[in-house]
Amino acid sequence: MDFFSVWHLLILLAIVLVLFGTSKLRNMGSDLGGAIKNFKEAMKGEDEEGGGKSPGPAAPQNLNKKGRGRIVEGEATRVTKASAAKSKKGRG
Numbered sequence: 001m002d003f004f005s006v007w008h009l010l011i012l013l014a015i016v017l018v019l020f021g022t023s024k025l026r027n028m029g030s031d032l033g034g035a036i037k038n039f040k041e042a043m044k045g046e047d048e049e050g051g052g053k054s055p056g057p058a059a060p061q062n063l064n065k066k067g068r069g070r071i072v073e074g075e076a077t078r079v080t081k082a083s084a085a086k087s088k089k090g091r092g
Contacts, residue, residue, distance in 0.1 A: 017025070077083075 020028075
């Protein structure tokens with residue numbers, strides 16, 4: 001027996017109609033259509049403004065007073081129980 005037969009789908013549709021009602025479903029459909037329309041218009045506008053070019057890399061947002069970004073250099077190491085115990089011994 002099929003999991004999604006016609007009868008299953010009809011029963012599911014009836015439950016959805018009872019839960020949400022026809023007015024909510026109608027409003028949801030028009031909202032979804034409007035969202036898709038606005039999305040298409042926005043994409044169309046980007047193509048016209050940008051000339052089809054992809055944007056360059058984004059400027060760093062965390063700039064200091066001189067306008068330079070903060071650069072942090074370091075080395076990644078794996079910490080194991082043995083190396084943690086060794087570093088604790090060396091401190092004391």
